[in-house]
Amino acid sequence: EPEVTQTPSHQVTQMGQEVILRCVPISNHLYFYWYRQILGQKVEFLVSFYNNEISEKSEIFDDQFSVERPDGSNFTLKIRSTKLEDSAMYFCASTPGASGEADTQYFGPGTRLTVL
Amino acid sequence: AQSVAQPEDQVNVAEGNPLTVKCTYSVSGNPYLFWYVQYPNRGLQFLLKYITGDNLVKGSYGFEAEFNKSQTSFHLKKPSALVSDSALYFCAVTSITGGGNKLTFGTGTQLKVEL
Secondary structure: OOOOEEEOOEEEEOOOOOEEEEEEOOOOOOEEEEEEEOOOOOEEEEEEEEOOEEEEEOOOOOOOEEEEOOOOOOEEEEEOOOOHHHOEEEEEEEEOOOOHHHOOOEEOOOEEEEEO | OOEEEOOOOEEEEEOOOOEEEOOEEEOOOOOEEEEEEEOOOOOEEEEEEEOOOOOEEEOHHHOEEEEEOOOOEEEEEEOOOOHHHOEEEEEEEEOOOOOOOOOEEOOOEEEEEEO
16 A cells, blocks of 8 residues: 655754655655644644645744655654754655545654754 | 544553444544554555445454544444453544645554453
């Protein structure tokens, strides 16, 4: 069964450093998402991406964040200058796009980001 | 704005007994409702969803959920709990927003099934 994959599984970085989190969505899916989950808290939407542009973003997704689909398979989340409060589990998700908002979002296993 | 409430942080149930994990929602327009399960150090696994039609939705691993429009609820149920069902369960909602299709999650309910 096709799965969303994410790398690395765990990333440790120093405050102020740039990090890139990578995701490979399910092949033939058209919509891509990033969510984050701060330890012990609920999962929060960051951004959605379709047709090579951002569809929607949350208040969390400020100028320090960016997303990109550099090739036909990868979908990346970049944090330009990490802060302590960016420490969280980051989940990538994708949907086929056939049913719009009724589509099921399939999530990857997550990348745990630790900012020191 | 859309929101989800999961009023119970933890639910304890004995193996073999029925379980219910509660969820209520608030959304403009027709809701699309989802349940996901998260095992320790794992991602979110899709269990089931309600889009339209029959109010009782059946999903993976014997779980089902009942959509109740008047009570704006979407409670997750299972007739006979297993120890292996112990995990963190998230309810989520979305609706037609004109773009993005973001999911709004509840705070999660930790289900503990004991022998």
